[in-house]
Amino acid sequence: MxxxxxxxxxxxxxxSEILSFAVDERMLPEYGITLNATEIARSFGGVAYREMVAELNARFGVNIDPVAYQERCEAELARIFETDLxxxxxxxxxxxxxxxxxxxxxxxxxxxxxxxxxxxxxxxxxxxxxxxxxxxxxxxxxxxxxxxxxxxxxxxxxxxxxxxxxxxxxxxxxxxxxxxxxxxxxxxxxxxxxxxxxxxxxxxxxxxxxxxxxxxxxxxxxxxxxxxx
CATH class of the missing domain: 3.40.50.1000 (HAD superfamily/HAD-like)
Structure with missing residues (x-):
């Protein structure tokens, strides 16, 4: 029961997710990855940054540092959340x-x-x-x-x-x-x-x-x- x-x-x-995935869409091309927000949402919705980055590294053969990437995203999102969340x-x-x-x-x-x-x-x-x-x-x-x-x-x-x-x-x-x-x-x-x-x-x-x-x-x-x- x-x-x-x-x-x-x-x-x-x-x-918040629509804001978060938009930030990922903008940042990931800097690491050689092109995914739109919809693709990111379907693949990584609900997934913590460390698991997301580990899968991206394996899938695309890149070497993104999960801590540094999360820090960048969180800093950008903190600014966006203040006005748009x-x-x-x-x-x-x-x-x-x-x-x-x-x-x-x-x-x-x-x-x-x-x-x-x-x-x-x-x-x-x-x-x-x-x-x-x-x-x-x-x-x-x-x-x-x-x-x-x-x-x-x-x-x-x-x-x-x-x-x-x-x-x-x-x-x-x-x-x-x-x-x-x-x-x-x-x-x-x-x-x-x-x-x-x-x-x-x-x-x-x-x-x-x-x-x-x-x-x-x-x-x-x-x-x-x-x-x-």
Whole structure:
């Protein structure tokens, strides 16, 4: 029985992925790699920088330093986030109406999570229930960050439902022994991305926050208050 929810952050709670992948699209040609933002989103959505860079190095025969690349991207994104970052429509209302405990488990590092949650006003929802791939040995699609969240919160994996926008995140949730719902409410996602989430093991794909709200309500995880967004 589901008694707890674990949210991904980027592309689920905050509309950051479309900004992040645009930065990658601009920077990667400097390393001899040409990929557009859509290709990057499909290949690396939900994946931590270290795993992304390792795959790029192997795929393209280059030698990008993951720490230096992440530092460049994060510095550029920090400037962009100050003016352009938005919360995913309807998510604050959804969080306010949840009737079960919830946490956040992300591929982003803690400094970025602190910045983004503060800028969007979501930081108060999670308090000390924020977990990062920075804290574990392996990022998504490995299950480590979800298992860390469950262990720290003293939740059994079987009691957890994960909300994810990327196939790698869904795979990680399933590997942790958790159920997963796919989410397409971020600006970087389209309806055709739903098949990838289902193939990865999502039990349902919500097109936006209202759709997700209704689904969680049907599971008894959310109140019956007004649905907005």
């Amino acid at each position: 589901i008694g707890n929810i674990i949210f991904d952050c980027d592309g689920v709670l905050i509309d 938005e919360v995913v429509a309807g998510m604050p209302d959804l969080l306010e109406n949840l009737s079960v405990p919830f946490a956040l488990a992300s591929g982003s590092d803690l400094a970025r999570l602190d910045l983004c949650l503060g800028l969007t006003g979501l930081d108060g929802f999670f308090q000390n229930r924020i977990f990062s791939a920075e804290q574990v040995a392996r990022g998504k699609p490995a299950p480590d960050v979800f298992l860390l969240a469950a262990e720290t919160c003293r939740w059994s994996p079987e009691s957890c439902l994960v909300i994810e926008d990327s196939p790698s995140g869904v795979i990680a949730a399933k590997a942790a022994g958790m159920r997963a719902v796919g989410f397409l409410g971020g600006a970087h996602r389209s309806e055709r991305d739903g098949d990838g989430l289902l193939d990865a093991g999502a039990e349902y794909v919500a097109g936006n926050s209202s759709d997700l709200h209704y689904y969680l309500r049907d599971l008894g995880l959310i109140g019956v208050g007004q649905i907005r967004g």
